[in-house]
Amino acid sequence: RKEVEQDPGPFNVPEGATVAFNCTYSNSASQSFFWYRQDCRKEPKLLMSVYSSGNEDGRFTAQLNRASQYISLLIRDSKLSDSATYLCVVNRGVNYGGSQGNLIFGKGTKLSVKP
Amino acid sequence: DGGITQSPKYLFRKEGQNVTLSCEQNLNHDAMYWYRQDPGQGLRLIYYSQIVNDFQKGDIAEGYSVSREKKESFPLTVTSAQKNPTAFYLCASGGGQGLQNEQFFGPGTRLTVL
Numbered sequence: 356r357k358e359v360e361q362d363p364g365p366f367n368v369p370e371g372a373t374v375a376f377n378c379t380y381s382n383s384a385s386q387s388f389f390w391y392r393q394d395c396r397k398e399p400k401l402l403m404s405v406y407s408s409g410n411e412d413g414r415f416t417a418q419l420n421r422a423s424q425y426i427s428l429l430i431r432d433s434k435l436s437d438s439a440t441y442l443c444v445v446n447r448g449v450n451y452g453g454s455q456g457n458l459i460f461g462k463g464t465k466l467s468v469k470p
Numbered sequence: 471d472g473g474i475t476q477s478p479k480y481l482f483r484k485e486g487q488n489v490t491l492s493c494e495q496n497l498n499h500d501a502m503y504w505y506r507q508d509p510g511q512g513l514r515l516i517y518y519s520q521i522v523n524d525f526q527k528g529d530i531a532e533g534y535s536v537s538r539e540k541k542e543s544f545p546l547t548v549t550s551a552q553k554n555p556t557a558f559y560l561c562a563s564g565g566g567q568g569l570q571n572e573q574f575f576g577p578g579t580r581l582t583v584l
Binding site: 359363387389396397398399400401404442446456457458459460461462463 | 501503505510511512513515518528558560564571572573574575576577578
């Protein structure tokens with residue numbers, strides 16, 4: 356199983372649609388979870404952290420299922436400006452020989468919102 | 471403005487040359503990181519530093535070197551030993567190894583070997 360696995364997409368959706376991305380991670384000892392957004396040829400930017408209880412930030416909702424080692428991101432009322440690649444990110448966790456705080460980045464899911 | 475800066479934005483190198491990429495942060499973060507990103511690939515960790523005067527190899531350190539003489543600065547040298555150096559290089563900083571370990575990225579340097 357890959358450390359962090361995402362569907363690469365692309366997800367092509369119309370403006371106003373609701374879209375959901377999923378991500379699975381392999382290390383049950385991981386404790387920190389994030390979603391980053393990366394625009395074409397730009398650096399990744401932190402979108403939101405993911406908490407055990409789930410959390411919401413405007414149109415974005417993140418969920419964590421530790422038992423299934425599964426993270427999701429829901430985007431409601433999609434805007435053209437949401438078009439980007441969304442990276443699922445987890446920390447390595449205590450089982451890793453190096454630093455448990457180091458992050459592992461998924462390859463990303465590409466979203467394209469059309470008018 | 472607080473943030474992370476990287477220079478140059480684009481860099482062209484001839485085979486056999488060493489080049490140094492700059493990364494500076496004024497966020498007062500203890501930890502700094504270097505990643506490379508290849509097309510269609512995830513970020514891969516090259517080196518990281520949790521504190522001044524200390525750094526550790528990441529997953530793909532061969533052919534690279536770093537220094538951390540100041541908290542604000544973490545330059546990366548791509549040596550001629552790196553067999554496939556053309557890539558997008560990203561520097562990040564963060565609070566360290568606790569649970570609040572978000573990382574924040576600079577704008578990146580695109581290195582092309584001619």
